[in-house]
Amino acid sequence: ELQLVESGGGLVQPGGSLKLSCVTSGFTFRDYWMSWVRQAPGKTMEWIGDIKPDGSNTNYAPSMKNGFTISRDNAKSILFLQMSNVRSDYTATYYCVRDYGGYLDAWGQGASVTVSS
């Protein structure tokens, strides 16, 4: 069974950092592009960026470039999202997503991040 399980969410102060992890199983992780998508409460989805199967290249939405870093560990089938210098508008549910040619065919359950002092 295909699974993507995010962890590492929680409460973080403005200006702080947080690293999310996504443990995957049920598919050959190293063969797929992977994305992170966030959804603020009551809002639509925002694509943050993606990472090539071998980890050699990443793409980010222009508005996300300065606050996020995506990486992966293919040996452990884990995707990461490093968030830095967070702001209140980073409050959202963050989804780990399998990216198949730009459409997103498998989603994790999401990790909730709240930025507040």
Next chain:
Amino acid sequence: DIVMTQSPSSLAVSAGETVTINCKSSQSLLSSGNQKNYLAWYQQKPGQSPKLLIYLASTRESGVPDRFIGSGSGTDFTLTITSVQAEDLADYYCQQHYNYPLTFGSGTKLEIK
């Protein structure tokens, strides 16, 4: 960035009726190379993660009921749900996968009367 505009923002229908959700992109999603439209539709039920319904404008994801129909080309797309069922209560989003950054529509909330 390609801007995706969805309408309506919400609608309420009775079970058994047919629903149409519209999505318009700020530029064409049609590839001249392969004549494919790079548009996807997702369903997000309350408290759940989004689920892929349709990709390449009209290709149904495996396991998606055939009452979900995607159509359109260029800049104008439609998700049609025939014979709506109570379980179709959800938010629906379109997303372009033509180029970076991937962008989503604002969503359509479907309520069942």
